[in-house]
Amino acid sequence: MCQQKLLLIPGPSPVVDRILEALARPTVSHISPEMEKELAGAVENMKKIVFTTGGQPFIVAGAGTLAMEIALLNITADSDRVLVVSQGFFGNRMAEICEAFELKFQLLQSQWGKVVTPDELRAELKRHHYDIVVCTHVDTATGACAPVKEYARVLHDMSPETLFVVDGVCATGGIEERMDDWGIDVILTAAQKCLGAPPGLAIDVFSPRAMEKRRKLHRIKAYYADIMRWLPVMENPNKYFSTPCVNEIRAFYEATRIVLEEGLEKRFERHERFASVIRHGLNSLGFITYTDETCLAATLSVIRYPEEVDDQTFRQKLYENGVVVAGGLGPTAGKVFRLGHMGNLTRDQIIFAFDAIEKTLLSIGYAFTLGDGVETVRSLLVR
Numbered sequence: 001m002c003q004q005k006l007l008l009i010p011g012p013s014p015v016v017d018r019i020l021e022a023l024a025r026p027t028v029s030h031i032s033p034e035m036e037k038e039l040a041g042a043v044e045n046m047k048k049i050v051f052t053t054g055g056q057p058f059i060v061a062g063a064g065t066l067a068m069e070i071a072l073l074n075i076t077a078d079s080d081r082v083l084v085v086s087q088g089f090f091g092n093r094m095a096e097i098c099e100a101f102e103l104k105f106q107l108l109q110s111q112w113g114k115v116v117t118p119d120e121l122r123a124e125l126k127r128h129h130y131d132i133v134v135c136t137h138v139d140t141a142t143g144a145c146a147p148v149k150e151y152a153r154v155l156h157d158m159s160p161e162t163l164f165v166v167d168g169v170c171a172t173g174g175i176e177e178r179m180d181d182w183g184i185d186v187i188l189t190a191a192q193k194c195l196g197a198p199p200g201l202a203i204d205v206f207s208p209r210a211m212e213k214r215r216k217l218h219r220i221k222a223y224y225a226d227i228m229r230w231l232p233v234m235e236n237p238n239k240y241f242s243t244p245c246v247n248e249i250r251a252f253y254e255a256t257r258i259v260l261e262e263g264l265e266k267r268f269e270r271h272e273r274f275a276s277v278i279r280h281g282l283n284s285l286g287f288i289t290y291t292d293e294t295c296l297a298a299t300l301s302v303i304r305y306p307e308e309v310d311d312q313t314f315r316q317k318l319y320e321n322g323v324v325v326a327g328g329l330g331p332t333a334g335k336v337f338r339l340g341h342m343g344n345l346t347r348d349q350i351i352f353a354f355d356a357i358e359k360t361l362l363s364i365g366y367a368f369t370l371g372d373g374v375e376t377v378r379s380l381l382v383r
Helices: 017-023 033-049 064-073 089-100 118-127 148-158 208-216 227-235 246-262 264-284 311-320 347-363 372-381
Strands: 056-061 081-086 104-109 132-136 163-167 186-190 201-206 300-304 336-340
Touching (some): 017 246, 033 227, 033 246, 064 089, 064 186, 089 104, 104 118, 118 148, 148 163, 163 208, 246 264, 264 347, 264 372, 347 372
Parallel strands (some): 081 104
Antiparallel strands (some): 300 336
16 A cells, blocks of 8 residues: 655645545435535635625536636637736636637736736736736746735726636635625636645636626637536536536535634634745755745745755655655746645644655755754744
8 A cells, every 4th residue: 555645736735534534425416405505505615715795606527727717718708808917837828728719818927936016917907908807816836926906906996897817726715815805706716725625626706797797798618617507506506507526516515614614814824824834944954935035825835946956856755755746837847846835734744744855855965954944844833
């Protein structure tokens, strides 16, 4: 039997036993009373997690990329102009989706490791009118966290009729997103990151204004991704359109209960605290953060290697010592590793991870003081 590894990639995040037990329950009918209760509960809980009273969640079998398609295709007319505010790899994926469906778009892109500033967004809105603005809250390639609240304020002041879409795949449930208060029209996310559930569900929450836009569109370039086909199911889980992921939804419902039991403010603060602890620990071992200090995400860290450390060797040895991290993407490949610290991560798991990191560095001959990383994180975690 393979030894279980601690998953510290930028998603999926570790899944706790309580959620795994929900996943392992016998499969029930997709229109059973059990499923009706749990899907309805997950829908209501998602409204609380993104701070909306009138928003409409959609929970559909698929990955975060499907959630991106759902968000764009259901509010974009052929004549509409979309502004994609990109902080890196996954912002660029939004542009690729626009291109695939022949949507008119403009890309406003930051340098990797940084974010598009509110002033840069304001300047672009002065130059051109856009019907939809979409941004990635946290880009999992760069670790950059966008100033979503400030973007929303710029849009409210300069172009209040523009719909605002936020990709929260690496943020929702771990970083604050106040849909109603900030004026966000669509939040899209996935089950497996900050929400701590297994992968397999695409999640979108549409504001009343976004729902109104969908109803005005005669046709959209989607069938399975058409929210009007899913709306009757979300309103009444006894309705049928396409068979949902029964077990995954039951596990996801349990995951949303855990989020709300912890309390959203406490959960956001824990993510910030753990991020700071982990970065201090890595700094004590001679690693530095790739992402600009002005936009560090609370949900993952992108870490530069010292010159003496080889990417493949480090990650393979760390895997053998029980911890899985991810390599870099695009221009950062081979230069960084990406460490996720989101969802239901615990203090003990952080200490275990640093013990494994130190064992790994020792085994590859990297010069450091044994115990520095573990003691740094241990001391910070008890404060």
